[in-house]
Amino acid sequence: MPVATITTDFTKYDLKSLQGAWIELRPLPFGLKLERRDMATRMRLDAMAAPKKGSKQNTAETQSIELEQFSKKATVFDLAYCVGDHNLTDMNERKLDLNDVRTLDFLEPRVGTEIEELLATLNGDLEDLEDFQNPSTSSSVEGKTDSPVETNS
Numbered sequence: 244m245p246v247a248t249i250t251t252d253f254t255k256y257d258l259k260s261l262q263g264a265w266i267e268l269r270p271l272p273f274g275l276k277l278e279r280r281d282m283a284t285r286m287r288l289d290a291m292a293a294p295k296k297g298s299k300q301n302t303a304e305t306q307s308i309e310l311e312q313f314s315k316k317a318t319v320f321d322l323a324y325c326v327g328d329h330n331l332t333d334m335n336e337r338k339l340d341l342n343d344v345r346t347l348d349f350l351e352p353r354v355g356t357e358i359e360e361l362l363a364t365l366n367g368d369l370e371d372l373e374d375f376q377n378p379s380t381s382s383s384v385e386g387k388t389d390s391p392v393e394t395n396s
Contacts, residue, residue, distance in 0.1 A: 249273075253327035256361055260353040267327035270365045279320050319344045321362050 253267035322341045
């Protein structure tokens with residue numbers, strides 16, 4: 244029978260963006276992926292909520308800020324579960340704490356982007372995004388001959 248559960252083992256990846264750097268990663272289980280999606284939905288709904296009467300907030304600005312916060316929060320969520328070990332340090336050779344959101348504020352962007360892409364591949368997020376970005380080429384009503392609602396002309 245096919246095994247449909249993930250392994251909790253970590254896989255070591257050599258980073259191309261920083262010579263000699265490596266990181267150990269594991270995928271999110273589907274339940275945690277759903278939990279992350281729930282966080283996104285809550286934050287998007289909060290961002291889309293209209294400002295209260297008398298508020299001088301710009302709705303578009305509020306949405307942008309909320310969505311940016313979600314991206315950072317989701318990345319920290321992924322890093323907390325998915326990262327096992329790494330050899331990334333700061334200039335004083337102290338190991339970076341990738342579970343601390345403040346670390347992302349001074350992480351080399353190429354390194355952060357590469358880790359983010361590895362996690363997206365590992366967690367199947369790239370396939371989800373491709374499905375979203377490539378809408379179906381056929382209409383949902385294409386090929387239908389019967390209508391569920393009868394009309395009398």
